[in-house]
Amino acid sequence: MRIWSCLPLVLSLGxxxxxxxxxxxxxxxxxxxxxxxxxxxxxxxxxxxxxPRFHSVTEWENYKAQLRPRILHLLGIDDILAKHTLxxxxxxxxxxxxxxxxKINYESYPGMYVPAVVYIPKGLTGKAPAMISISGHNYCxxxxxxxxxxxxxxxxxRGFIVLAYDYFACFERSSVDPCQAGDYASWDxxxxxxxxxxxTPTGIEVLDGIRALDYLYSRxxxxxxxxxxxxxxxxxxxxxxxxxxDERVTLSVPVSSATSYDWWIKxxxxxxxxxxxxxxxxxxxxxxxxxxxxxxxxLIINGRPELASMALPAALRSFEYVRAIYRxxxxxxxxxxxxxxxxxxxxxxxxxxxxxxxDRWFFAGKMPLGTAELPLQQEPKENLxxxxxxxxxxxxxxxxxxxxxxxREFAVPGNLAAAHEFQNRKRAQLESLLARKAxxxxxxxxxxxxxxxxxxDRRAERLIFEMEPDLLVxxxxxxxxxxxKYKTIILLEKHRxxxxxxxxxxxxxxxxxxxxxxxxxxxNWGGTRTSNWANFVGRPPMGMWAEDVSRVVTYLLGxxxxxxxxxxGYGLFGKVAxxxxxxxxxxxxxxxxxxxxxxxxxxxxxxxxxxxxxxxILDWGDTPQLAALVAPRPLAILSAGLPVxxxxxxxxxxxxxxxxxxxxxxxxxxxxxxxxxWTRRFYRTCGAERNLKIGMQDSNQAKALVEWFTTSAP
Numbered sequence: 001m002r003i004w005s006c007l008p009l010v011l012s013l014g015x016x017x018x019x020x021x022x023x024x025x026x027x028x029x030x031x032x033x034x035x036x037x038x039x040x041x042x043x044x045x046x047x048x049x050x051x052p053r054f055h056s057v058t059e060w061e062n063y064k065a066q067l068r069p070r071i072l073h074l075l076g077i078d079d080i081l082a083k084h085t086l087x088x089x090x091x092x093x094x095x096x097x098x099x100x101x102x103k104i105n106y107e108s109y110p111g112m113y114v115p116a117v118v119y120i121p122k123g124l125t126g127k128a129p130a131m132i133s134i135s136g137h138n139y140c141x142x143x144x145x146x147x148x149x150x151x152x153x154x155x156x157x158r159g160f161i162v163l164a165y166d167y168f169a170c171f172e173r174s175s176v177d178p179c180q181a182g183d184y185a186s187w188d189x190x191x192x193x194x195x196x197x198x199x200t201p202t203g204i205e206v207l208d209g210i211r212a213l214d215y216l217y218s219r220x221x222x223x224x225x226x227x228x229x230x231x232x233x234x235x236x237x238x239x240x241x242x243x244x245x246d247e248r249v250t251l252s253v254p255v256s257s258a259t260s261y262d263w264w265i266k267x268x269x270x271x272x273x274x275x276x277x278x279x280x281x282x283x284x285x286x287x288x289x290x291x292x293x294x295x296x297x298x299l300i301i302n303g304r305p306e307l308a309s310m311a312l313p314a315a316l317r318s319f320e321y322v323r324a325i326y327r328x329x330x331x332x333x334x335x336x337x338x339x340x341x342x343x344x345x346x347x348x349x350x351x352x353x354x355x356x357x358x359d360r361w362f363f364a365g366k367m368p369l370g371t372a373e374l375p376l377q378q379e380p381k382e383n384l385x386x387x388x389x390x391x392x393x394x395x396x397x398x399x400x401x402x403x404x405x406x407x408r409e410f411a412v413p414g415n416l417a418a419a420h421e422f423q424n425r426k427r428a429q430l431e432s433l434l435a436r437k438a439x440x441x442x443x444x445x446x447x448x449x450x451x452x453x454x455x456x457d458r459r460a461e462r463l464i465f466e467m468e469p470d471l472l473v474x475x476x477x478x479x480x481x482x483x484x485k486y487k488t489i490i491l492l493e494k495h496r497x498x499x500x501x502x503x504x505x506x507x508x509x510x511x512x513x514x515x516x517x518x519x520x521x522x523x524n525w526g527g528t529r530t531s532n533w534a535n536f537v538g539r540p541p542m543g544m545w546a547e548d549v550s551r552v553v554t555y556l557l558g559x560x561x562x563x564x565x566x567x568x569g570y571g572l573f574g575k576v577a578x579x580x581x582x583x584x585x586x587x588x589x590x591x592x593x594x595x596x597x598x599x600x601x602x603x604x605x606x607x608x609x610x611x612x613x614x615x616x617i618l619d620w621g622d623t624p625q626l627a628a629l630v631a632p633r634p635l636a637i638l639s640a641g642l643p644v645x646x647x648x649x650x651x652x653x654x655x656x657x658x659x660x661x662x663x664x665x666x667x668x669x670x671x672x673x674x675x676x677x678w679t680r681r682f683y684r685t686c687g688a689e690r691n692l693k694i695g696m697q698d699s700n701q702a703k704a705l706v707e708w709f710t711t712s713a714p
Contacts, residue, residue, distance in 0.1 A: 030474035136233030209242030279538025434543025632688030
C-alpha cells in the first residue's frame with residue numbers, strides 16, 4: 001500500500017524533473033562555440049562578389065555603358081539630371097594680383113544652392129584650361145582651407161580658371177556652427193533620414209560636381225578639352241565619382257582616397273557612409289569608378305602613412321584593376337599610382353604631383369611658371385564667404401524634403417481583384433528591395449545523434465539548417481506527444497522557448513519551431529562589419545531573416561507531422577515576422593509586436609543616426625502596406641515601441657543589430673489603431689476584417705495571444 005501510495009508523488013517528481021530538464025535543454029546552444037562566434041565573419045568574406053574582368057575595349061565599353069545609368073539610378077539622381085538645368089546667382093567679385101575671384105551660387109539639387117568661388121586670370125585672350133578643386137570633410141573652412149587655396153592660387157597664376165565649392169555640409173553649407181569642437185557638423189552630415197528614401201547624399205555630391213562642370217561649360221573662355229577635377233579625402237572620393245559619371249572631366253587626380261570597398265568591409269571600416277549607396281558593391285567597387293575614367297589621364301595619390309589604415313595592398317589591387325582597363329586601350333601610361341611621405345590631406349608633396357600631371361597632359365611639359373609651387377597669397381576665410389539665398393535648403397531641410405517626397409497616401413483597392421493586384425505588385429517590388437536569393441528553397445538539415453529527445457509527454461528535436469553553403473542556423477522543434485499532425489508556430493528567438501506564451505501554446509497542442517535566424521540569438525551577428533557588408537552588397541538583414549523564415553516554412557510543410565505554419569515574433573523580430581508573412585502566402589497566420597510603429601515614425605523621431613533596416617522602404621510604402629500583404633490571413637499586431645537611440649546618439653555609420661535600445665515605452669492602442677486603419681480597410685475589402693487584430697497590450701498579453709491563436713488562426 002505504501003508503494004502504491006507513493007507512486008503519484010514519484011510520477012509528479014518525474015514530470016517536474018522532465019520539465020526542468022526540457023526547460024534547460026531548450027535554451028542550451030545548438031551550434032558549437034566556434035561556429036557561433038565566427039560563422040558570420042567567414043560568411044561575409046565569402047560573399048563579396050568578384051569584379052568582372054574584360055578582354056577587349058569593346059567588351060569593357062559595352063559594360064560601362066550599362067554602368068552609368070545603373071549607378072545614377074542607385075544614387076537617386078537620374079530623374080534630376082533628366083529634367084533639371086543649371087541655375088547660377090552671381091554674388092560679387094574679389095580683386096587679386098593678376099586674377100579675380102568671382103563669387104557664385106549654383107543650384108545642385110532643386111532648391112539647394114552651392115556657394116562657390118571662381119578664380120579667373122586677368123587678361124585672358126583665348127580659351128583657358130579649367131580645374132575643379134574641392135576639399136574633403138573640412139567642416140570649418142572647406143573652400144577657404146589653405147590646401148585648396150594653394151592649389152587654386154598656383155593654377156590661376158598659370159592661366160587656369162579654377163572653381164572651388166563648399167563640400168557637402170561644410171563651411172557655408174552646414175546648418176550648425178561648423179567650427180565647434182568635437183564632432184561639429186558630423187550630425188548634420190550623417191543625418192540618416194535619407195536612408196528611408198531613394199535619394200542619397202552620394203547623389204548630391206555627384207550633382208555638386210556635375211553642376212560645377214555645367215557652369216564651366218557655360219563659360220566661353222573655358223577650353224573644354226582641358227577640364228580637370230581634384231580633391232583630397234572625401235573630395236578625392238567625389239573626384240572619382242564625378243570623373244566616372246561625367247566624361248567632360250578630361251583629367252582627374254583623386255587624393256588620399258585610394259582603397260577598396262572590400263577592404264572597408266573586411267577591416268570593419270565605416271568611412272564615408274554618405275559616399276557608398278546601398279547595393280553598389282553588388283556590381284562595382286572603387287576600382288570600377290576609377291576605371292570608368294579610362295582612357296582619360298588619371299593620377300591616384302595616397303600618402304604612405306595613410307596607407308596603413310587604407311591598406312596599401314588594397315589600394316594597389318584597385319590600381320591594378322584600373323591599369324588592366326587602361327591597357328585594353330593601349331594607354332597604360334595614362335594612369336599612375338603614387339605614394340608620398342605625408343599623411344592624410346592635400347600636402348605640398350601631393351600638390352607637386354598634381355602640377356606635374358597637369359604639365360604633362362595639358363601643356364606637353366611647357367606649363368607657364370613650371371611645376372614648382374609658388375608662395376601662397378592666402379585670402380582670409382571670411383573674404384571667401386559667398387552667402388546663400390534665404391530659401392536655399394540646408395542638409396536637414398533637404399533630407400526632410402526627400403522624406404516628404406515619399407508617398408503618404410495609398411488608395412485602398414475597391415474590390416477583391418484590385419486588392420490581389422496590389423498585393424502581387426507590391427510583393428514583387430518588395431522582393432527587389434530585399435534581394436532575397438531563393439526563399440522557397442528548402443534548407444539542408446543536419447541531424448545529430450541524441451538531439452531528438454522525449455521529456456515526459458513532450459518531444460524536442462534540435463535542428464541545424466544550412467540556409468546557404470556553410471551558413472548554419474540553429475532551431476528546436478518541440479511539441480506535445482499524441483497528435484499525427486500539428487499546427488506549428490515558428491517562434492523567432494530561441495531564448496523565448498520557456499516564455500509563458502510558449503508553454504501555453506505547447507499545452508494547447510501546438511508545435512513550436514524555435515528559431516534563431518542568421519547572425520542572431522546564439523550566433524554572433526559580427527557587429528558593424530556584417531551590417532557594413534549587408535549595406536554594401538544590398539542585402540538588408542530584414543530580407544535575409546525573412547528568407548530564413550520562408551526556408552524553414554518549406555522544411556516544415558514537408559514534414560508529415562505538420563498541418564500548417566504560423567509565425568510569432570517580437571521587437572525587431574516582430575518586423576521579421578511581418579515581412580515573412582507579407583511575402584510568403586504559405587504562412588497561415590502571424591502575430592507580432594514591433595520595435596517601432598512605422599518607418600515614418602522612425603524617420604521623424606528626431607534621432608539622427610538611425611539607418612533603415614530596409615533602405616528606400618518609404619518609397620515603397622510603410623508598415624500598413626506591409627501588413628496588408630498578409631490579408632486575408634489572420635494577423636495580430638500586438639503593440640509597437642518608440643524609437644530610442646541604441647548609442648545615445650553618438651555618430652555611427654552603421655549599427656549592429658538591434659538598431660534601437662530596449663525600452664518599455666509603447667505607443668498607445670489608439671495610435672496603433674490609427675496607424676493601421678488603412679490595413680483594416682484593406683482587410684475589409686478582402687472580406688476578412690475579423691482576421692485582423694490590432695492591439696493586445698493588457699497585462700495578460702501572453703494569455704490573450706494564445707486565445708487569439710486558438711480562436712483566429714486556422
